[in-house]
Each structure stands twice: as structure tokens, then as C-alpha cells.
Amino acid sequence: MVTHDDIEAAWPAVRSAVHHTPIFYSESIAARCGLRADELCLKMENLQRTGSFKIRGATHRLSTFTEAERKSGVVAASAGNHAQGTALAAREANIRATVFMPIFASIAKIQATRHYGADVRLEGANFDEAVAAAKAFSAEHGCVFVSAFDDDGIITGQGTLGLEILEDVPDVENILICVGGGGLFSGVATALRAARPNIRIIGVQAAGAPNAVNSWKAGHLLPHQQVQTIADGIAIKSPSERTFAYIQKYADDMVTADDQEIALAMLMLLERAKTVVEPAGAVGVAALMSGRVHVTGKTVVTVSGGNVDAHFLAALIEREMIHAERYMHFFSSVPDRPGGLVALLEGIAELKGNIISVVHNRISPTVPLGSTGVELLLEVRDAEHIKLIREGLNAKGYRVEMLD
Secondary structure: OOOHHHHHHHHHHHHOOOOOOOEEOOHHHHHHOOOOOOOEEEEEHHHOHHHEOHHHHHHHHHHOOOHHHHHHOEEEEOOOHHHHHHHHHHHHHOOOEEEEEOOOOOHHHHHHHHHOOOEEEEOOOOHHHHHHHHHHHHHHHOOEEOOOOOOHHHHHHHHHHHHHHHHHOOOOOEEEEEOOOOHHHHHHHHHHHHHOOOOEEEEEEEOOOOHHHHHHHHOOOOOOOOOOOOOHHHOOOOOOHHHHHHHHHHOOEEEEEOHHHHHHHHHHHHHHOOOOOOHHHHHHHHHHHOOOOOOOOOEEEEEOEOOOOHHHHHHHHHHHHHHOOOEEEEEEEEEOOOOHHHHHHHHHHHOOOEEEEEEEEOOOOOOOOOEEEEEEEEEOOOHHHHHHHHHHHHHOOOOOEEOO
16 A cells, blocks of 8 residues: 555655645634634645646656656546646646546536647546546557556555645644545545544545445445436546555545535635635535534645536526525516516515516416516525515515525
8 A cells, every 4th residue: 555655755746746735714614614713724725736636646646657658648537637637747747648538527627638738538428438448548559547546656646635734734633535536535544644643534425426435334345336416526436446445444434415515515615715616625515514524623624626617606606595595586477568577576676685587488387367477586685585575575466486
């Protein structure tokens, strides 16, 4: 297994190629997690080069290539972050990179990977199928396949994040690490346990991709499971035998966070930390905020990445504003005649609702003839304001049917 000494040896070269990302403190997020402001330390790897920690592992792994391997090139498979990390590390090492990505990968991640100079091939409906295509390409063309997590060099490079955390938070008592394939967990846990033997190490997965959690609880690696989660960066069917050994050795707890909890954490990080975090990067915060895990004392959460599609983020914000009762989304009806809609909108204005959008539906089967259906999205203050608007509109004779 990779050792603390291996990670220390890799650190100087990796340090010169990556950003030393900041520790961020938020009183409001800490309070939601049951901690003091100075106890919750967010390690912002979403501000790393390529937008995630993956540049660490790729930089170190490519530095171990022989001259023959450098000439043959590197091939990788990824839903996005390992793709970008490998592409940039290969460009800076002057190594040709071919990256296989699922056909449904984020457009933003595909474009970024191409921008870093890799030859991007879109194959497979998911990560595993992209891996199979990459391995076949490697065998055919003689280039080196570098796994996103099942590789000692990758694990060693990711472990440098643990050394950086120790520099910034030497008295860390707990750490939450996101887990997909397990490469980040393996490296960081190795680095931290050696320096802080009593640290509590917690792995966090998306509830829709929970194989590592279930395997840890079972005491052995379970067969691959289907995945369904918004956290595409950790939507892995199973860790490898290699990385599961680290999970068994170092994990003090393994928990999940569901997509709704992840989405709320992303919104909190956007509003309170003023930072964009992808779903995989928000799972640690989500697990704390939702009470899936409880900690006391100085706690570091790895915010592992910030590569999220803008269209997805916009849709998520609107949905979460509704769930947080900051938006009011409802269906009503008005007389289908001039001035019918205006009267409703004036009533909303009197109640201090800020209209975001209005959609007419004259053919809705749920409204009587002579009326037209209206779907409205309002910005509101809170749940009490929603109640005030509902009661006010009902008093004026308007139907208010709340929508998700």
C-alpha cells in the first residue's frame, strides 16, 4: 500500500504544479452543521487548477512515466474531473493524452478537457463503458492507461491534499472525504492517519451510488451496483479492491447524502461561501447539514470540485429556492377576458410578492370554460410570506394550487 513517506516524496513536485487551496470558514454553514465557526474548515479544492483535486494525482502519476511511456502517450477515462486533470498534466509534461468520456458527460467538462489539449473520445453510456473503451484503446495503441482511482501513483498524488490540510489545520480532529472510486480517500487518509493517529476519518458517498458504504458495513467488497445521482463525479458502481483496502483500514465511519441534501448544500455554499461547488464536492457538507453524521471539534470537509454545468446549476437553484421557501410556485386561474390576469398580478403586488415568471395555459382541463390557467413563480421572503400570499389570494377568490 502507499505510505505516508511515498506521499511526502511526491509532495515537492506536485506542490510546484498545483494551487495551495484555501481553508474557508462560514459561521452560518457551521451553525447548520452544529459546529462553531472556527470548528468547520472547508478545504476548497473547487478552486484548484482544473476545478478539482484530480490534477494532484495526474501530475504525480505522469511524473513516474518512463521515456518509452512518455512517447507512447497516456489514455484515461472519466466523467470529467480526472479527464481535465490528466489533460492538463499531460500538456505540461509534453505527453500526448487521449481521454474517453461517456456520451452524456457534462458539455462544460468535455469542452474544458479539449481546451487542455486532450483528444476527447465520447464512448459509452456511463463511466464503466468509457473505461472499457479506454482500456481497449490502450491495448491497441500501446499507450499507458491511467485509472481515475485504481492506481498507486494516483493515490499518492491525491494524498498530497492531506499534507496540505495538515499545514493549514494541524489540530484537525475529524475529516469528511467524498468517496467515488476511493482514490482521494485512500491518499488523504494515509497522509492524515500517520500524522494524526486519533483523527476521525469519515467517507461520504451519494446515496444513489453507495457501494463503498455498503461494502464497508458488510466487511467485504460487494458486487457492482447501479448508480443514479446528480453527483456525477462520484457516480461509480464500486471502488476497486485496491482502494477498498484503504477504506477498510482507515474509515471510522462511512455515510451517504441523498440528492436533495446535496442540492441544498450546493445552494448554501453558493449563498454563504460565495463559491460554486459541484454535487460530488458538496457531499461532505450535505452529510453534516442533514445530520447523517455528527462530529465535535475541529473538522475539515473536502470540497473536492467545482465543475458543474451552468444550465444544471441554474435549474438546481430554482428548485432549491422553492424547497427553501424562498420561491412560491403555484397554479391559479383567472377570467379569460381583458384585465383578468392584471387583477391577479395586482393582488400579488399588494401582498409584496415579486413575480419571476408567468405562464398562461388556456387549454388546461382543470380550469372551467371561460377561464385560463396561470402558472406563477414568485420570489418571497419565507414560509410566513407564502402563507400570507395564499390567504390573501384565497380571500380575493383565487385558487392557489402549490406546485413543486
